[in-house]
Amino acid sequence: MERVHLGEWERAADALSAERAAIAIYRRLAAVSPELYLPEVATCLASLGVTLSELDRHGEALNAEREAVSLYRRLAATSADRYLADLADALINLGTTLAELDRPADALSAEREAVAVYRRLAAASPGRYLTDLADVLAELGGT
Numbered sequence: 024m025e026r027v028h029l030g031e032w033e034r035a036a037d038a039l040s041a042e043r044a045a046i047a048i049y050r051r052l053a054a055v056s057p058e059l060y061l062p063e064v065a066t067c068l069a070s071l072g073v074t075l076s077e078l079d080r081h082g083e084a085l086n087a088e089r090e091a092v093s094l095y096r097r098l099a100a101t102s103a104d105r106y107l108a109d110l111a112d113a114l115i116n117l118g119t120t121l122a123e124l125d126r127p128a129d130a131l132s133a134e135r136e137a138v139a140v141y142r143r144l145a146a147a148s149p150g151r152y153l154t155d156l157a158d159v160l161a162e163l164g165g166t
Contacts, residue, residue, distance in 0.1 A: 114134070
């Protein structure tokens, strides 16, 4: 994982504050209109997880990424075409964080699930997802 330098840390800290504020707003909106705003909550949580990982705050990142995966599972259950790729990406981020936390079995499980999702997507739309599947398989093979 790439380390964040002091100047970048200030930007990352600002990003954390903005991401957390956005999540709070989208959560309120999703309480009234989940079909419109739950995807935004999931997207912001995934982004927050990446930012926290960049700051070596992997425990906090894990919480955000687990919630993002959970929300994407829920969204994909009702609209697979729209959210399965997001679920796969969230699983990859989760696997990376689990590996950083020295939980290789859990990381492998998340990454294998991402491969299964990409296999499904590539079977339905090879032109769009075959490269993603190859990338995930290559990464999995390198771990």
